[in-house]
Amino acid sequence: MxxxxxxxxxxxxxxxxxxxxxxxxxxxxxxxxxxxxxxxxxxxxxxxxxxxxxxxxxxxxxxxxxxxxxxxxxxxxxxxxxxxxxxxxxxxxxxxxxxxxxxxxxxxxxxxxxxxxxxxxxxxxxxxxxxxxxxxxxxxEKNSLNFTTGKSTEGQHNGFNYKMISKYNKLSRIHYNNFYIWNESGLIFKEMHKEKIYxxxxxxxxxxxxxxxxxxxxxxxxxxxxxxxxxxxxxxxxxxx
Ligand SMILES: C[S@@+](CC[C@H](N)C(=O)[O-])C[C@H]1O[C@@H](n2cnc3c(N)ncnc32)[C@H](O)[C@@H]1O
CATH class of the missing domain: 3.40.50.150 (Vaccinia Virus protein VP39)
Structure with a gap:
Protein backbone atom coordinates (compact mmCIF):
# COMPACT_ATOMS: atom_id res chain seq x y z
CA MET A 1 0.00 0.00 0.00
CA GLU A 141 25.49 17.08 -3.76
CA LYS A 142 28.77 15.92 -2.23
CA ASN A 143 26.67 13.74 0.10
CA SER A 144 24.24 12.52 -2.55
CA LEU A 145 27.05 11.45 -4.90
CA ASN A 146 27.70 8.61 -2.43
CA PHE A 147 24.30 7.20 -3.46
CA THR A 148 24.40 7.19 -7.29
CA THR A 149 24.43 3.39 -7.44
CA GLY A 150 21.90 2.99 -4.63
CA LYS A 151 22.30 1.86 -1.03
CA SER A 152 19.98 -0.11 1.14
CA THR A 153 19.47 -0.21 4.91
CA GLU A 154 17.31 -2.63 6.86
CA GLY A 155 16.11 -2.64 10.42
CA GLN A 156 13.35 -3.26 12.94
CA HIS A 157 11.59 -0.85 15.22
CA ASN A 158 8.35 -0.63 17.12
CA GLY A 159 7.08 -4.01 15.84
CA PHE A 160 7.85 -3.13 12.21
CA ASN A 161 10.51 -4.31 9.79
CA TYR A 162 11.78 -1.81 7.29
CA LYS A 163 14.01 -1.47 4.29
CA MET A 164 15.17 1.88 2.93
CA ILE A 165 16.65 2.17 -0.55
CA SER A 166 18.46 5.43 -1.25
CA LYS A 167 19.47 6.53 -4.71
CA TYR A 168 20.58 9.82 -6.25
CA ASN A 169 19.65 10.88 -9.77
CA LYS A 170 22.35 13.35 -10.78
CA LEU A 171 20.43 14.58 -13.82
CA SER A 172 17.28 15.60 -11.95
CA ARG A 173 19.22 16.32 -8.71
CA ILE A 174 16.59 14.28 -6.86
CA HIS A 175 17.72 12.10 -3.97
CA TYR A 176 15.19 9.28 -3.50
CA ASN A 177 14.63 7.41 -0.24
CA ASN A 178 12.14 4.60 -0.81
CA PHE A 179 10.81 2.85 2.27
CA TYR A 180 9.18 -0.57 2.55
CA ILE A 181 7.65 -1.15 5.98
CA TRP A 182 5.86 -4.30 7.07
CA ASN A 183 4.55 -5.85 10.25
CA GLU A 184 3.85 -9.43 11.39
CA SER A 185 0.62 -9.66 9.41
CA GLY A 186 2.63 -8.96 6.25
CA LEU A 187 0.94 -5.75 5.16
CA ILE A 188 3.57 -3.74 3.30
CA PHE A 189 3.57 0.05 3.23
CA LYS A 190 5.58 1.88 0.61
CA GLU A 191 6.66 5.48 0.95
CA MET A 192 8.65 7.39 -1.62
CA HIS A 193 10.58 10.38 -0.27
CA LYS A 194 12.19 12.88 -2.62
CA GLU A 195 14.74 15.52 -1.73
CA LYS A 196 15.94 18.18 -4.14
CA ILE A 197 19.67 18.77 -4.02
CA TYR A 198 19.86 22.39 -5.15
C1 LIG B 1 14.31 14.15 7.75
S1 LIG B 1 12.87 14.70 8.60
C2 LIG B 1 13.62 15.79 9.83
C3 LIG B 1 12.74 15.94 11.03
C4 LIG B 1 13.38 16.67 12.21
N1 LIG B 1 13.80 18.00 11.84
C5 LIG B 1 14.54 15.89 12.78
O1 LIG B 1 15.66 16.43 12.81
O2 LIG B 1 14.34 14.74 13.20
C6 LIG B 1 12.15 15.87 7.48
C7 LIG B 1 10.85 16.47 8.00
O3 LIG B 1 10.45 17.50 7.12
C8 LIG B 1 9.04 17.47 7.04
N2 LIG B 1 8.63 18.19 5.81
C9 LIG B 1 8.80 17.78 4.53
N3 LIG B 1 8.26 18.70 3.69
C10 LIG B 1 7.77 19.70 4.46
C11 LIG B 1 7.09 20.91 4.18
N4 LIG B 1 6.84 21.29 2.92
N5 LIG B 1 6.69 21.69 5.22
C12 LIG B 1 6.94 21.30 6.50
N6 LIG B 1 7.58 20.16 6.83
C13 LIG B 1 7.99 19.37 5.82
C14 LIG B 1 8.71 16.01 7.04
O4 LIG B 1 7.35 15.76 7.36
C15 LIG B 1 9.69 15.49 8.08
O5 LIG B 1 9.14 15.48 9.38
Missing part, protein backbone atom coordinates in the same frame (compact mmCIF):
# COMPACT_ATOMS: atom_id res chain seq x y z
CA UNK A 2 1.46 3.35 -1.04
CA UNK A 3 1.15 6.05 1.62
CA UNK A 4 2.27 9.67 1.77
CA UNK A 5 5.71 10.64 3.11
CA UNK A 6 6.15 10.07 6.86
CA UNK A 7 2.67 8.56 7.39
CA UNK A 8 4.19 5.16 8.24
CA UNK A 9 7.85 6.17 8.54
CA UNK A 10 6.76 8.09 11.66
CA UNK A 11 6.37 4.69 13.38
CA UNK A 12 9.98 3.67 12.66
CA UNK A 13 11.59 7.13 12.64
CA UNK A 14 13.33 6.76 16.02
CA UNK A 15 14.78 3.44 14.88
CA UNK A 16 16.08 4.99 11.67
CA UNK A 17 17.64 7.86 13.62
CA UNK A 18 19.00 5.84 16.52
CA UNK A 19 22.58 6.91 15.78
CA UNK A 20 21.72 10.57 15.41
CA UNK A 21 23.02 12.69 18.28
CA UNK A 22 20.17 15.16 18.85
CA UNK A 23 21.82 16.45 22.04
CA UNK A 24 24.91 17.64 20.13
CA UNK A 25 22.87 18.92 17.20
CA UNK A 26 20.63 20.93 19.53
CA UNK A 27 23.74 22.44 21.20
CA UNK A 28 24.92 23.63 17.77
CA UNK A 29 21.55 25.33 17.14
CA UNK A 30 21.67 26.82 20.66
CA UNK A 31 25.11 28.32 19.98
CA UNK A 32 23.73 29.95 16.83
CA UNK A 33 20.72 31.25 18.77
CA UNK A 34 22.74 32.60 21.71
CA UNK A 35 25.07 34.41 19.34
CA UNK A 36 22.23 36.07 17.46
CA UNK A 37 19.00 36.54 19.43
CA UNK A 38 17.96 37.62 22.92
CA UNK A 39 17.20 35.20 25.78
CA UNK A 40 13.43 35.56 25.51
CA UNK A 41 13.39 35.07 21.73
CA UNK A 42 10.33 33.53 20.14
CA UNK A 43 11.16 30.38 18.17
CA UNK A 44 9.49 28.73 15.18
CA UNK A 45 10.76 25.34 14.04
CA UNK A 46 9.89 24.17 10.50
CA UNK A 47 9.90 20.47 9.59
CA UNK A 48 10.16 19.62 13.29
CA UNK A 49 9.28 15.95 12.72
CA UNK A 50 8.55 14.15 15.97
CA UNK A 51 9.86 17.15 17.95
CA UNK A 52 13.04 15.67 19.42
CA UNK A 53 14.91 18.91 18.78
CA UNK A 54 11.94 20.96 19.96
CA UNK A 55 11.92 19.18 23.29
CA UNK A 56 15.57 20.02 23.91
CA UNK A 57 15.54 23.60 22.63
CA UNK A 58 12.28 24.62 24.28
CA UNK A 59 13.91 23.95 27.66
CA UNK A 60 16.05 27.04 26.94
CA UNK A 61 13.62 29.04 24.82
CA UNK A 62 10.13 28.51 26.20
CA UNK A 63 8.28 30.63 23.65
CA UNK A 64 8.45 27.87 21.07
CA UNK A 65 6.29 26.67 18.17
CA UNK A 66 7.05 23.39 16.41
CA UNK A 67 5.60 22.82 12.94
CA UNK A 68 5.64 20.05 10.34
CA UNK A 69 3.62 19.11 7.27
CA UNK A 70 3.12 15.58 8.60
CA UNK A 71 0.49 15.13 11.31
CA UNK A 72 1.74 11.56 11.88
CA UNK A 73 5.21 12.88 12.69
CA UNK A 74 3.93 15.58 15.04
CA UNK A 75 1.71 13.02 16.78
CA UNK A 76 4.37 10.34 17.09
CA UNK A 77 6.63 12.24 19.51
CA UNK A 78 6.51 12.20 23.30
CA UNK A 79 3.49 13.68 25.01
CA UNK A 80 4.42 17.18 26.16
CA UNK A 81 3.11 20.73 26.26
CA UNK A 82 4.78 21.88 23.06
CA UNK A 83 2.73 24.05 20.72
CA UNK A 84 2.54 22.01 17.52
CA UNK A 85 1.19 23.23 14.20
CA UNK A 86 0.67 21.06 11.15
CA UNK A 87 1.57 23.16 8.10
CA UNK A 88 3.61 23.41 4.93
CA UNK A 89 6.71 25.52 5.48
CA UNK A 90 6.27 27.19 2.10
CA UNK A 91 2.75 28.35 3.07
CA UNK A 92 2.95 29.42 6.70
CA UNK A 93 -0.30 30.19 8.54
CA UNK A 94 1.01 32.53 11.27
CA UNK A 95 0.07 36.12 11.99
CA UNK A 96 2.53 36.73 14.82
CA UNK A 97 6.22 37.51 14.39
CA UNK A 98 9.25 35.44 15.46
CA UNK A 99 12.88 36.14 16.39
CA UNK A 100 14.33 32.79 15.37
CA UNK A 101 12.99 30.53 12.62
CA UNK A 102 14.90 27.35 11.93
CA UNK A 103 14.87 23.89 10.46
CA UNK A 104 17.15 20.87 10.78
CA UNK A 105 18.09 17.69 9.02
CA UNK A 106 17.25 18.09 5.34
CA UNK A 107 13.70 19.31 5.88
CA UNK A 108 14.27 22.18 3.42
CA UNK A 109 15.49 19.68 0.79
CA UNK A 110 11.93 18.31 0.72
CA UNK A 111 10.87 21.51 -1.08
CA UNK A 112 11.09 20.21 -4.63
CA UNK A 113 10.27 23.32 -6.66
CA UNK A 114 12.40 26.44 -6.72
CA UNK A 115 9.24 28.57 -6.72
CA UNK A 116 8.17 26.93 -3.41
CA UNK A 117 11.65 27.47 -1.98
CA UNK A 118 11.31 31.15 -2.86
CA UNK A 119 7.88 31.14 -1.16
CA UNK A 120 9.49 29.67 1.96
CA UNK A 121 12.07 32.46 2.06
CA UNK A 122 9.39 35.10 1.42
CA UNK A 123 7.15 33.70 4.16
CA UNK A 124 9.99 33.53 6.68
CA UNK A 125 11.12 37.06 5.82
CA UNK A 126 7.55 38.23 6.48
CA UNK A 127 7.34 36.38 9.82
CA UNK A 128 10.68 37.52 11.21
CA UNK A 129 11.00 40.53 13.47
CA UNK A 130 13.64 43.03 12.37
CA UNK A 131 17.10 41.53 13.02
CA UNK A 132 15.51 38.07 13.36
CA UNK A 133 17.36 34.96 12.21
CA UNK A 134 16.49 32.18 9.78
CA UNK A 135 18.86 29.22 10.03
CA UNK A 136 18.59 25.84 8.34
CA UNK A 137 20.77 23.05 7.02
CA UNK A 138 20.67 21.58 3.55
CA UNK A 139 22.11 18.39 2.22
CA UNK A 140 24.58 19.02 -0.63
CA UNK A 199 23.20 23.91 -6.16
CA UNK A 200 24.28 25.95 -3.15
CA UNK A 201 24.11 29.19 -5.15
CA UNK A 202 20.35 28.75 -5.49
CA UNK A 203 19.92 29.47 -1.76
CA UNK A 204 22.09 32.60 -1.97
CA UNK A 205 20.24 33.81 -5.08
CA UNK A 206 16.77 33.32 -3.56
CA UNK A 207 17.75 34.92 -0.25
CA UNK A 208 18.97 37.99 -2.10
CA UNK A 209 15.80 38.07 -4.17
CA UNK A 210 13.53 38.25 -1.12
CA UNK A 211 15.85 40.56 0.83
CA UNK A 212 17.21 38.14 3.47
CA UNK A 213 20.85 38.81 4.24
CA UNK A 214 23.06 35.69 4.25
CA UNK A 215 25.32 36.30 7.25
CA UNK A 216 27.10 32.94 7.11
CA UNK A 217 27.06 29.65 5.32
CA UNK A 218 28.92 27.09 7.41
CA UNK A 219 30.11 23.58 6.92
CA UNK A 220 27.31 22.15 9.07
CA UNK A 221 28.12 21.43 12.74
CA UNK A 222 31.09 23.83 12.57
CA UNK A 223 31.58 27.58 12.39
CA UNK A 224 33.90 27.30 9.38
CA UNK A 225 32.80 28.39 5.92
CA UNK A 226 31.22 25.77 3.69
CA UNK A 227 33.74 24.27 1.24
CA UNK A 228 34.03 21.83 -1.68
CA UNK A 229 34.13 18.86 0.71
CA UNK A 230 31.03 19.86 2.68
CA UNK A 231 28.18 17.37 2.61
CA UNK A 232 25.81 19.64 4.49
CA UNK A 233 25.63 23.43 4.77
CA UNK A 234 24.21 25.53 7.58
CA UNK A 235 22.77 28.86 6.43
CA UNK A 236 22.35 31.80 8.77
CA UNK A 237 20.19 34.54 7.29
CA UNK A 238 19.05 37.77 8.89
CA UNK A 239 16.09 40.00 8.24
CA UNK A 240 17.63 43.42 7.91
CA UNK A 241 14.63 45.74 7.52
Missing amino acids: KVKPYEQVSAIYDGLMKKLDYASWSKYILLIAKENVKDKAKFLELGAGNCKMAKLLSEEYGNYYASDISLSMLRSGDKNNLKKICCDMSLLPFKEKFDFVFSTFDSVNYILKQKSLQNLFTEVDYLLREDGIFTFDVSL PINTYFKLAEKVGLHVESCYDCFTFKDVNQKSERAQFIMRKIN
Whole structure:
Protein backbone atom coordinates (compact mmCIF):
# COMPACT_ATOMS: atom_id res chain seq x y z
CA MET A 1 0.00 0.00 0.00
CA LYS A 2 1.46 3.35 -1.04
CA VAL A 3 1.15 6.05 1.62
CA LYS A 4 2.27 9.67 1.77
CA PRO A 5 5.71 10.64 3.11
CA TYR A 6 6.15 10.07 6.86
CA GLU A 7 2.67 8.56 7.39
CA GLN A 8 4.19 5.16 8.24
CA VAL A 9 7.85 6.17 8.54
CA SER A 10 6.76 8.09 11.66
CA ALA A 11 6.37 4.69 13.38
CA ILE A 12 9.98 3.67 12.66
CA TYR A 13 11.59 7.13 12.64
CA ASP A 14 13.33 6.76 16.02
CA GLY A 15 14.78 3.44 14.88
CA LEU A 16 16.08 4.99 11.67
CA MET A 17 17.64 7.86 13.62
CA LYS A 18 19.00 5.84 16.52
CA LYS A 19 22.58 6.91 15.78
CA LEU A 20 21.72 10.57 15.41
CA ASP A 21 23.02 12.69 18.28
CA TYR A 22 20.17 15.16 18.85
CA ALA A 23 21.82 16.45 22.04
CA SER A 24 24.91 17.64 20.13
CA TRP A 25 22.87 18.92 17.20
CA SER A 26 20.63 20.93 19.53
CA LYS A 27 23.74 22.44 21.20
CA TYR A 28 24.92 23.63 17.77
CA ILE A 29 21.55 25.33 17.14
CA LEU A 30 21.67 26.82 20.66
CA LEU A 31 25.11 28.32 19.98
CA ILE A 32 23.73 29.95 16.83
CA ALA A 33 20.72 31.25 18.77
CA LYS A 34 22.74 32.60 21.71
CA GLU A 35 25.07 34.41 19.34
CA ASN A 36 22.23 36.07 17.46
CA VAL A 37 19.00 36.54 19.43
CA LYS A 38 17.96 37.62 22.92
CA ASP A 39 17.20 35.20 25.78
CA LYS A 40 13.43 35.56 25.51
CA ALA A 41 13.39 35.07 21.73
CA LYS A 42 10.33 33.53 20.14
CA PHE A 43 11.16 30.38 18.17
CA LEU A 44 9.49 28.73 15.18
CA GLU A 45 10.76 25.34 14.04
CA LEU A 46 9.89 24.17 10.50
CA GLY A 47 9.90 20.47 9.59
CA ALA A 48 10.16 19.62 13.29
CA GLY A 49 9.28 15.95 12.72
CA ASN A 50 8.55 14.15 15.97
CA CYS A 51 9.86 17.15 17.95
CA LYS A 52 13.04 15.67 19.42
CA MET A 53 14.91 18.91 18.78
CA ALA A 54 11.94 20.96 19.96
CA LYS A 55 11.92 19.18 23.29
CA LEU A 56 15.57 20.02 23.91
CA LEU A 57 15.54 23.60 22.63
CA SER A 58 12.28 24.62 24.28
CA GLU A 59 13.91 23.95 27.66
CA GLU A 60 16.05 27.04 26.94
CA TYR A 61 13.62 29.04 24.82
CA GLY A 62 10.13 28.51 26.20
CA ASN A 63 8.28 30.63 23.65
CA TYR A 64 8.45 27.87 21.07
CA TYR A 65 6.29 26.67 18.17
CA ALA A 66 7.05 23.39 16.41
CA SER A 67 5.60 22.82 12.94
CA ASP A 68 5.64 20.05 10.34
CA ILE A 69 3.62 19.11 7.27
CA SER A 70 3.12 15.58 8.60
CA LEU A 71 0.49 15.13 11.31
CA SER A 72 1.74 11.56 11.88
CA MET A 73 5.21 12.88 12.69
CA LEU A 74 3.93 15.58 15.04
CA ARG A 75 1.71 13.02 16.78
CA SER A 76 4.37 10.34 17.09
CA GLY A 77 6.63 12.24 19.51
CA ASP A 78 6.51 12.20 23.30
CA LYS A 79 3.49 13.68 25.01
CA ASN A 80 4.42 17.18 26.16
CA ASN A 81 3.11 20.73 26.26
CA LEU A 82 4.78 21.88 23.06
CA LYS A 83 2.73 24.05 20.72
CA LYS A 84 2.54 22.01 17.52
CA ILE A 85 1.19 23.23 14.20
CA CYS A 86 0.67 21.06 11.15
CA CYS A 87 1.57 23.16 8.10
CA ASP A 88 3.61 23.41 4.93
CA MET A 89 6.71 25.52 5.48
CA SER A 90 6.27 27.19 2.10
CA LEU A 91 2.75 28.35 3.07
CA LEU A 92 2.95 29.42 6.70
CA PRO A 93 -0.30 30.19 8.54
CA PHE A 94 1.01 32.53 11.27
CA LYS A 95 0.07 36.12 11.99
CA GLU A 96 2.53 36.73 14.82
CA LYS A 97 6.22 37.51 14.39
CA PHE A 98 9.25 35.44 15.46
CA ASP A 99 12.88 36.14 16.39
CA PHE A 100 14.33 32.79 15.37
CA VAL A 101 12.99 30.53 12.62
CA PHE A 102 14.90 27.35 11.93
CA SER A 103 14.87 23.89 10.46
CA THR A 104 17.15 20.87 10.78
CA PHE A 105 18.09 17.69 9.02
CA ASP A 106 17.25 18.09 5.34
CA SER A 107 13.70 19.31 5.88
CA VAL A 108 14.27 22.18 3.42
CA ASN A 109 15.49 19.68 0.79
CA TYR A 110 11.93 18.31 0.72
CA ILE A 111 10.87 21.51 -1.08
CA LEU A 112 11.09 20.21 -4.63
CA LYS A 113 10.27 23.32 -6.66
CA GLN A 114 12.40 26.44 -6.72
CA LYS A 115 9.24 28.57 -6.72
CA SER A 116 8.17 26.93 -3.41
CA LEU A 117 11.65 27.47 -1.98
CA GLN A 118 11.31 31.15 -2.86
CA ASN A 119 7.88 31.14 -1.16
CA LEU A 120 9.49 29.67 1.96
CA PHE A 121 12.07 32.46 2.06
CA THR A 122 9.39 35.10 1.42
CA GLU A 123 7.15 33.70 4.16
CA VAL A 124 9.99 33.53 6.68
CA ASP A 125 11.12 37.06 5.82
CA TYR A 126 7.55 38.23 6.48
CA LEU A 127 7.34 36.38 9.82
CA LEU A 128 10.68 37.52 11.21
CA ARG A 129 11.00 40.53 13.47
CA GLU A 130 13.64 43.03 12.37
CA ASP A 131 17.10 41.53 13.02
CA GLY A 132 15.51 38.07 13.36
CA ILE A 133 17.36 34.96 12.21
CA PHE A 134 16.49 32.18 9.78
CA THR A 135 18.86 29.22 10.03
CA PHE A 136 18.59 25.84 8.34
CA ASP A 137 20.77 23.05 7.02
CA VAL A 138 20.67 21.58 3.55
CA SER A 139 22.11 18.39 2.22
CA LEU A 140 24.58 19.02 -0.63
CA GLU A 141 25.49 17.08 -3.76
CA LYS A 142 28.77 15.92 -2.23
CA ASN A 143 26.67 13.74 0.10
CA SER A 144 24.24 12.52 -2.55
CA LEU A 145 27.05 11.45 -4.90
CA ASN A 146 27.70 8.61 -2.43
CA PHE A 147 24.30 7.20 -3.46
CA THR A 148 24.40 7.19 -7.29
CA THR A 149 24.43 3.39 -7.44
CA GLY A 150 21.90 2.99 -4.63
CA LYS A 151 22.30 1.86 -1.03
CA SER A 152 19.98 -0.11 1.14
CA THR A 153 19.47 -0.21 4.91
CA GLU A 154 17.31 -2.63 6.86
CA GLY A 155 16.11 -2.64 10.42
CA GLN A 156 13.35 -3.26 12.94
CA HIS A 157 11.59 -0.85 15.22
CA ASN A 158 8.35 -0.63 17.12
CA GLY A 159 7.08 -4.01 15.84
CA PHE A 160 7.85 -3.13 12.21
CA ASN A 161 10.51 -4.31 9.79
CA TYR A 162 11.78 -1.81 7.29
CA LYS A 163 14.01 -1.47 4.29
CA MET A 164 15.17 1.88 2.93
CA ILE A 165 16.65 2.17 -0.55
CA SER A 166 18.46 5.43 -1.25
CA LYS A 167 19.47 6.53 -4.71
CA TYR A 168 20.58 9.82 -6.25
CA ASN A 169 19.65 10.88 -9.77
CA LYS A 170 22.35 13.35 -10.78
CA LEU A 171 20.43 14.58 -13.82
CA SER A 172 17.28 15.60 -11.95
CA ARG A 173 19.22 16.32 -8.71
CA ILE A 174 16.59 14.28 -6.86
CA HIS A 175 17.72 12.10 -3.97
CA TYR A 176 15.19 9.28 -3.50
CA ASN A 177 14.63 7.41 -0.24
CA ASN A 178 12.14 4.60 -0.81
CA PHE A 179 10.81 2.85 2.27
CA TYR A 180 9.18 -0.57 2.55
CA ILE A 181 7.65 -1.15 5.98
CA TRP A 182 5.86 -4.30 7.07
CA ASN A 183 4.55 -5.85 10.25
CA GLU A 184 3.85 -9.43 11.39
CA SER A 185 0.62 -9.66 9.41
CA GLY A 186 2.63 -8.96 6.25
CA LEU A 187 0.94 -5.75 5.16
CA ILE A 188 3.57 -3.74 3.30
CA PHE A 189 3.57 0.05 3.23
CA LYS A 190 5.58 1.88 0.61
CA GLU A 191 6.66 5.48 0.95
CA MET A 192 8.65 7.39 -1.62
CA HIS A 193 10.58 10.38 -0.27
CA LYS A 194 12.19 12.88 -2.62
CA GLU A 195 14.74 15.52 -1.73
CA LYS A 196 15.94 18.18 -4.14
CA ILE A 197 19.67 18.77 -4.02
CA TYR A 198 19.86 22.39 -5.15
CA PRO A 199 23.20 23.91 -6.16
CA ILE A 200 24.28 25.95 -3.15
CA ASN A 201 24.11 29.19 -5.15
CA THR A 202 20.35 28.75 -5.49
CA TYR A 203 19.92 29.47 -1.76
CA PHE A 204 22.09 32.60 -1.97
CA LYS A 205 20.24 33.81 -5.08
CA LEU A 206 16.77 33.32 -3.56
CA ALA A 207 17.75 34.92 -0.25
CA GLU A 208 18.97 37.99 -2.10
CA LYS A 209 15.80 38.07 -4.17
CA VAL A 210 13.53 38.25 -1.12
CA GLY A 211 15.85 40.56 0.83
CA LEU A 212 17.21 38.14 3.47
CA HIS A 213 20.85 38.81 4.24
CA VAL A 214 23.06 35.69 4.25
CA GLU A 215 25.32 36.30 7.25
CA SER A 216 27.10 32.94 7.11
CA CYS A 217 27.06 29.65 5.32
CA TYR A 218 28.92 27.09 7.41
CA ASP A 219 30.11 23.58 6.92
CA CYS A 220 27.31 22.15 9.07
CA PHE A 221 28.12 21.43 12.74
CA THR A 222 31.09 23.83 12.57
CA PHE A 223 31.58 27.58 12.39
CA LYS A 224 33.90 27.30 9.38
CA ASP A 225 32.80 28.39 5.92
CA VAL A 226 31.22 25.77 3.69
CA ASN A 227 33.74 24.27 1.24
CA GLN A 228 34.03 21.83 -1.68
CA LYS A 229 34.13 18.86 0.71
CA SER A 230 31.03 19.86 2.68
CA GLU A 231 28.18 17.37 2.61
CA ARG A 232 25.81 19.64 4.49
CA ALA A 233 25.63 23.43 4.77
CA GLN A 234 24.21 25.53 7.58
CA PHE A 235 22.77 28.86 6.43
CA ILE A 236 22.35 31.80 8.77
CA MET A 237 20.19 34.54 7.29
CA ARG A 238 19.05 37.77 8.89
CA LYS A 239 16.09 40.00 8.24
CA ILE A 240 17.63 43.42 7.91
CA ASN A 241 14.63 45.74 7.52
C1 LIG B 1 14.31 14.15 7.75
S1 LIG B 1 12.87 14.70 8.60
C2 LIG B 1 13.62 15.79 9.83
C3 LIG B 1 12.74 15.94 11.03
C4 LIG B 1 13.38 16.67 12.21
N1 LIG B 1 13.80 18.00 11.84
C5 LIG B 1 14.54 15.89 12.78
O1 LIG B 1 15.66 16.43 12.81
O2 LIG B 1 14.34 14.74 13.20
C6 LIG B 1 12.15 15.87 7.48
C7 LIG B 1 10.85 16.47 8.00
O3 LIG B 1 10.45 17.50 7.12
C8 LIG B 1 9.04 17.47 7.04
N2 LIG B 1 8.63 18.19 5.81
C9 LIG B 1 8.80 17.78 4.53
N3 LIG B 1 8.26 18.70 3.69
C10 LIG B 1 7.77 19.70 4.46
C11 LIG B 1 7.09 20.91 4.18
N4 LIG B 1 6.84 21.29 2.92
N5 LIG B 1 6.69 21.69 5.22
C12 LIG B 1 6.94 21.30 6.50
N6 LIG B 1 7.58 20.16 6.83
C13 LIG B 1 7.99 19.37 5.82
C14 LIG B 1 8.71 16.01 7.04
O4 LIG B 1 7.35 15.76 7.36
C15 LIG B 1 9.69 15.49 8.08
O5 LIG B 1 9.14 15.48 9.38
